[in-house]
Amino acid sequence: MNLINLKEKLLIFLAQSGAYTKSLNMSTSTIAQHLGTSQQSASRILIQLEQNGYIEKIIVGKTTLIRLTNKGLDELKNLYIVLKSIFEKPVEIILEGRVFSGLGEGFYYISLPQYFEQIKEKVGFTPYPGTLNIQLLSKDSIENRMLLEKIADIPIDGFSNGQRTYGGAKCIRALFNGEQEAALIFVERTHYGRDVVEVIAPVYLRGKYNLRDGDKVFVKVTLKTSTLNNNILTAEAK
């Protein structure tokens, strides 16, 4: 299946070849090879593009030179601007789900000074001792959770106190219900599934939002494009 027109391919090929500051001498069969089409199609498309003012043919003696017109370059430029607006804008990723009660161990772990101090310093707020568990609702949210776990950029190191070892975790800053400063925390040795996410915040979220089990909440993470490109488009490629 061809996603891209021969006409568009040809304009792009000419632009790549620099045909907007200089006229190029290119045979229809050379063009055809580059576009992966027949000589006849290349010829036809050159004629069409010229008739519509996207390119100019300049006949010098026996050879024909080709160059893009400003209209032709503008056309590509417009497409570029559209794609740029897609790929360069920050991306908001939303996880939505329902509150549920865990085993209360969030309180225990966050209270441990080794974790508490790391969060305070690296995440940037003094955490309320406890995590809010969210059961994700949609396939989208679950996929986004997996993506965010990869992207999470704040490592919380594990430690050992001689008796036992405590695993590490990763955090990423987020907004709870679109407004409250918070962070997602992905703990290394979780016993929750991939459809659950844990939130920490500088406030008691259940209190502030009067939350009961089953209430719907959402968490929003804003990613810079560069992060997205490196992850969604490469590591995540199926």
Add this chain to the structure above:
Amino acid sequence: MNLINLKEKLLIFLAQSGAYTKSLNMSTSTIAQHLGTSQQSASRILIQLEQNGYIEKIIVGKTTLIRLTNKGLDELKNLYIVLKSIFEKPVEIILEGRVFSGLGEGFYYISLPQYFEQIKEKVGFTPYPGTLNIQLLSKDSIENRMLLEKIADIPIDGFSNGQRTYGGAKCIRALFNGEQEAALIFVERTHYGRDVVEVIAPVYLRGKYNLRDGDKVFVKVTLKTSTLNNNILTAEAK
């Protein structure tokens, strides 16, 4: 004439709508309106894109949600990268032509301390007193000369010494014959045509390159993309 496929348009439309982090509920007629095509075509293209793995349809109860797959987003990303490489790379503009003798007034003007000192300071070299005249050969070179005259970014101010006034000029840095530091100088009140360009340099070009009238030379100007965008694509648009 359609430069852009419906398939490509649809992928772009979905990407613009954010269908890569969330699944969207969009009817085929809504899509058709946005693409400027029929409901039937929108439906057919959705089916094709799904069969080829560019999009996913997720059926939730009665409604169908649509989202881009990574393959679909990659496809757009690749196109974006290609266009980016075209529009973000520095552009080399070449003027070529033949040396000819002017009226020798270049020597007179460059020697005037008011001009000489400005050039030394703003252009960045101590100019050899004189200009090399080049008669441009091709249509491309003449068009590029007009473009460069607009873009030239180093103003040389005119002045008056009480007896007469001396006009201003504009310079832009360049490489003579692709290697020698030089600058093009466009004087305000020139008596040469648009097919002539004057070069100044810190050396005596005729001497260094053993040039005689009629010898072929070229001058290369490297433009940043931003300059190009503002000029070729807007001011110059036909």
Add this chain to the structure above:
DNA sequence: ATTACTATTTCCCGAGTAA
């Protein structure tokens, strides 16, 4: 060698319409 015409096949689009 080159470009581009004609003829044939293939593909695309959209009206009509069923489910």
Add this chain to the structure above:
DNA sequence: TTTACTCGGGAAATAGTAA
């Protein structure tokens, strides 16, 4: 309402070939 089928008209692609 929705999606997606069939089918006729037309555009696009290419083989053959002229110039």
